[in-house]
Amino acid sequence: MAVLDIENLIVDIPGRADGEPLNLQVKSGQRWGVLGPNGAGKTSLLHTLAGLRPPRRGQVILNGSPLASLSRREVARQVAVVFQERQDSFPATVMETVLIGRHPFLSAWQRESAEDIRFAQEALSALSLNLLKDRLVSTLSGGERQRVSIATALTQQPTIWLADEPTNHLDLHHQVAVMELLDQQADNGAAVFMCLHDLNLAARWCDHLLLLYPDGELCFGPAQTMLVPAALERLYDQKLVVGQVNGVPVFVPG
Amino acid sequence: MPASKQRALPALLGLTGLGLLALLLSVAVGSVSISLQDLWAVATGGGSELYRELIVSLRAPRALAAFSTGGLLALAGALMQVLLRNPLADPYVLGISGGAAVGALGAMLIGGGLALVSGSAFAGALLSTLLVFGLAQGGGGWTPTRLLLTGVVVAAGWGAVITFMLTMSPADRLPGMLYWLMGDLSYARAPYGAWLVLIPAVLLTLPLGRSLNVLARGPLQAAALGIAVKPLEWLVYILASLLTAVAVTTAGSVGFVGLIVPHMLRLLLGNDQRIILPASVLAGGTLLTVADTLARTVMAPEQLPVGVITALLGVPTFLFLLHRSR
Numbered sequence A: 001m002a003v004l005d006i007e008n009l010i011v012d013i014p015g016r017a018d019g020e021p022l023n024l025q026v027k028s029g030q031r032w033g034v035l036g037p038n039g040a041g042k043t044s045l046l047h048t049l050a051g052l053r054p055p056r057r058g059q060v061i062l063n064g065s066p067l068a069s070l071s072r073r074e075v076a077r078q079v080a081v082v083f084q085e086r087q088d089s090f091p092a093t094v095m096e097t098v099l100i101g102r103h104p105f106l107s108a109w110q111r112e113s114a115e116d117i118r119f120a121q122e123a124l125s126a127l128s129l130n131l132l133k134d135r136l137v138s139t140l141s142g143g144e145r146q147r148v149s150i151a152t153a154l155t156q157q158p159t160i161w162l163a164d165e166p167t168n169h170l171d172l173h174h175q176v177a178v179m180e181l182l183d184q185q186a187d188n189g190a191a192v193f194m195c196l197h198d199l200n201l202a203a204r205w206c207d208h209l210l211l212l213y214p215d216g217e218l219c220f221g222p223a224q225t226m227l228v229p230a231a232l233e234r235l236y237d238q239k240l241v242v243g244q245v246n247g248v249p250v251f252v253p254g
Numbered sequence B: 001m002p003a004s005k006q007r008a009l010p011a012l013l014g015l016t017g018l019g020l021l022a023l024l025l026s027v028a029v030g031s032v033s034i035s036l037q038d039l040w041a042v043a044t045g046g047g048s049e050l051y052r053e054l055i056v057s058l059r060a061p062r063a064l065a066a067f068s069t070g071g072l073l074a075l076a077g078a079l080m081q082v083l084l085r086n087p088l089a090d091p092y093v094l095g096i097s098g099g100a101a102v103g104a105l106g107a108m109l110i111g112g113g114l115a116l117v118s119g120s121a122f123a124g125a126l127l128s129t130l131l132v133f134g135l136a137q138g139g140g141g142w143t144p145t146r147l148l149l150t151g152v153v154v155a156a157g158w159g160a161v162i163t164f165m166l167t168m169s170p171a172d173r174l175p176g177m178l179y180w181l182m183g184d185l186s187y188a189r190a191p192y193g194a195w196l197v198l199i200p201a202v203l204l205t206l207p208l209g210r211s212l213n214v215l216a217r218g219p220l221q222a223a224a225l226g227i228a229v230k231p232l233e234w235l236v237y238i239l240a241s242l243l244t245a246v247a248v249t250t251a252g253s254v255g256f257v258g259l260i261v262p263h264m265l266r267l268l269l270g271n272d273q274r275i276i277l278p279a280s281v282l283a284g285g286t287l288l289t290v291a292d293t294l295a296r297t298v299m300a301p302e303q304l305p306v307g308v309i310t311a312l313l314g315v316p317t318f319l320f321l322l323h324r325s326r
Helices: A042-049 A072-076 A094-105 A114-126 A142-155 A172-187 A199-205 A229-236 B002-028 B036-043 B049-083 B096-109 B114-137 B144-168 B171-182 B192-215 B219-224 B229-251 B257-269 B273-297 B306-324
Strands: A002-010 A022-027 A031-035 A057-062 A079-082 A160-164 A191-195 A208-212 A218-222 A240-245 A248-253
Touching: A002 A042, A002 A191, A022 A191, A031 A042, A031 A172, A031 A199, A042 A160, A042 A191, A072 A079, A072 A094, A079 A142, A079 B219, A094 A114, A094 A142, A094 B192, A114 A142, A142 A160, A142 A172, A160 A172, A172 A191, A172 A199, A199 A248, A208 A229, A229 A240, B002 B036, B002 B049, B002 B257, B002 B273, B036 B049, B049 B192, B049 B229, B049 B257, B049 B273, B096 B114, B096 B144, B096 B171, B096 B229, B114 B144, B114 B229, B144 B171, B171 B306, B192 B219, B192 B229, B192 B273, B219 B229, B257 B273, B257 B306, B273 B306
Parallel strands: A031 A191, A031 A208, A079 A160, A160 A191
Antiparallel strands: A002 A022, A002 A057, A208 A218, A240 A248
C-alpha cells in the first residue's frame, strides 16, 4: 500500500511558476531516486514531503492521514529525514547525536531506556562509527558527520526515509555501504525516497526514479524506463556516454 | 547520554551542597560575624535579639535575593543560548537590561523611591521585550538571527539613552545609578517575587530539556524529530525574558552570570539541557550569593556593586576552564 500519497502537489519555491503538479504514490519496499540539476527543487520537494514547508497547492497523505493534520511528533515516528546541511552550534558527542533519533518516542519526563541505547549502538555499528562514539561531532570529517546523520535517522527506526543526498561527502566504500543499508531498509519494508546527484548510484540502487526539470516539468516511473540517455542529457544539459557494467547502465559525462 | 547521565546526579547534588554552603556563609559573614551555634539558635527560634534582627530582616532576605537572581540569570542565559543557537547570547543580548535600566534610571532621576525604581525597571524590561519581538516579526516571521540582530541594535539604542541620562543627572544621584547598572543587591529586601518565578520556571524547563537538546541542532532537524519548533521557541523566548525582567528588577543588571555560568557547566558536564538547566540555576545562585557576600565584606563598610565581583570571579574561572577544555 502507499505510505506516501502525493496529490496534485506543487512545491512552494518563491519566485517560481507553478510547474506541473506531482501525483505519485510511494509504497513500502520501494526505492525512489529524485534526479535533477542544481536548483530544480529536489530539496524543497523533500522538505515538503516531510511537512517541513507547506506546499503551494495539493497535499501529501502519510499512511492515510493528510500530513497537515498530523503533529510533528506523529510524523517523526514514521518519517526520518537526512538533511544535506546541519547545525552543530554546541558541543555534542556522536553517541548523543545519534540518540536524539529516539526523541519522538519518549515522553517529556522519560529518559532513554536500555533499548533506546541499543538502537543507537546498532546504528553506530551499521555505519562503522563505534570507534568514534565519544568524539565531538564538531571534530569529525564531512563524511564521518554524514554517517552520523544517517545513524541518527536509523535510530529513529522509520518506515519512510527521506534522504537528501545521503552519499554526500562519502568515500566510495561508504557510498556503497550507505546505499546497501538503505536497500536493506527497503527489503525490510521501509519506503526510501532520496535525492541523488550520482546517476550511477541511482541506476544501481533505485527501482523508481523521479526526474525534476528546472522549468517545473517532471516525469517518473520504474527506473529502467527512466534511464533513457536522451532524457537524462536534456535533464542535466550535458552530453552523456553510456556503458554497461554487470548489466547495469553506467553514465559518464561526454 | 550514558556518560553525562552518570555525572548528572553527583553534579546536581554537589551544586546543591555548594549552594547551601554559600547561603550559610552569606548569612554568617558580615560586619558582625555570627557563629554556627548562634545561627542554629536563631533558626530554631532562639538566639539574641540582635542576631535575630540581623538574620531575619537583613542577611537572609539579601542572601535569598542574591541566590534567586543568580539562578534566574543563569537559567535565562542558558535558554537564550539554545533559542538563538548562539553561544555568545546572554540574558541581556536582546536589550532587556537596557530597557529596564532606562526605566530604573528614569525613576531615580525624578527621585522615585525603591518601589517606583523596581516597577519602572520591570516595565522597561517588558517594553523592550515587546519592542524587540514586534520589530523582529517584520514581514515573514522571526528567525533567531533576525531576533538577535534586532535585539543587539535595540540594546545599542538603550545604551545611548542611558549615557544621555547619566550625563544629564545631578552628581549626587550618579553613584546610585552606576551601582544599579553594575548590579547591586543592597536594596533587595523582598526576594519572594524572584523565588515565585524561579521555582515554577525550573519545574517548567525540566521536562523541556530533551526538546531543547533537539532544538539546539537547528530548527529543521528539530522539526524532523518531532518538535513543534515555533511554539517551543515562543515559550523559551517569553520565559527567558520574564526571568531576566524579574532578575533585573531585583538586582539591577548584574553582568556575566547569564553568559558564563551555562558555559562553565557545559565545559564540565556536556551539553545535555536536562542537566545544564537545573545546574545553571544552582551554580548561578551560588556564584551570585558568594559574590554578594564578598561585595559587602571585602571593603567594608564600603559596599561594592556585586557585578564587579561576579566579573572578577567569573572571568578568570571561565577562561581557565575554556583554556583547559579540548
